Amino acid sequence: MSRAVTTYHQRVAQEKRALIVTAATALFLELGYDRTSLARIAERSGVSRATLFKQFPSKAALFDAIVTESWSAAGEEDPPPAGNVVDGLGIIGRRYAELLGRARMTDLFRIVIAELPRFPELAHAQFSRGKMPYFESVRSYLLAEQEAGTVRVEDVDLVATQFLGMISNHVFWPKLLVPGWEVSAERVAQVVDEAVRTIAARYAVPGSGVPADD
Structure with missing residues (x-):
């Protein structure tokens, strides 16, 4: 895999991670930690559940x-x-x-x-x-x-x-x-x-x- 492709995938992963963190923070504030599920966070952040679980088990x-x-x-x-x-x-x-x-x-x-x-x-x-x-x-x-x-x-x-x-x-x-x-x-x-x-x-x-x- 070329360096350019690797860098691209790393950037995409970082962008998705930032979306997940932002969505999770907002939901924790809105609903509370207990009522916020990972599935709801995935939906709010616009990423797949597989992507979310890969970064945050x-x-x-x-x-x-x-x-x-x-x-x-x-x-x-x-x-x-x-x-x-x-x-x-x-x-x-x-x-x-x-x-x-x-x-x-x-x-x-x-x-x-x-x-x-x-x-x-x-x-x-x-x-x-x-x-x-x-x-x-x-x-x-x-x-x-x-x-x-x-x-x-x-x-x-x-x-x-x-x-x-x-x-x-x-x-x-x-x-x-x-x-x-x-x-x-x-x-x-x-x-x-x-x-x-x-x-x-x-x-x-x-x-x-x-x-x-x-």
């Missing part, structure tokens, strides 16, 4: 894929180089805010919250396949900065949680819980900058090139 596998793909786009980007914690955290913070601002991320959390009493495994998938790998990428960056001598941190897990929490508490949770809530791009930038300044003021090593706080 179970509804749980499909939900795991939704979680993984929702979080991985930002988590797979190269981490900023260590050596300037303000610049590095600024990059990470903007990526995180952009990730949380995606409609799919809001939808994902709504599905998990709605189905948590009956399907706690959905929350486990969200935590273990989505949030924790992303958290680990932030934690690894902070460890690299500590190795570079720009920060002094006793509890890296706590600092990573503090930083991400300062951003999500402003740009994500109100949007998730309050209908029609919007956060301007200017406000998002301000939130990220203040989170960076707060972490740098507390943990940066004096003389490491971090600007003094006004």
Whole structure:
């Protein structure tokens, strides 16, 4: 089989996968996880049942894929180089805010919250396949900065949680819980900058090139 044909088939498979994920997310929101069948997802996405089962043998596998793909786009980007914690955290913070601002991320959390009493495994998938790998990428960056001598941190897990929490508490949770809530791009930038300044003021090593706080 030629490379061009192989590439074509790969592209078609990716397009069908995207259609399936989009349809499944919409149906999980409309009908709930329990009432959404793979057959209904196949019908909504416009693919055959055989195609769907080939990519996702179970509804749980499909939900795991939704979680993984929702979080991985930002988590797979190269981490900023260590050596300037303000610049590095600024990059990470903007990526995180952009990730949380995606409609799919809001939808994902709504599905998990709605189905948590009956399907706690959905929350486990969200935590273990989505949030924790992303958290680990932030934690690894902070460890690299500590190795570079720009920060002094006793509890890296706590600092990573503090930083991400300062951003999500402003740009994500109100949007998730309050209908029609919007956060301007200017406000998002301000939130990220203040989170960076707060972490740098507390943990940066004096003389490491971090600007003094006004």
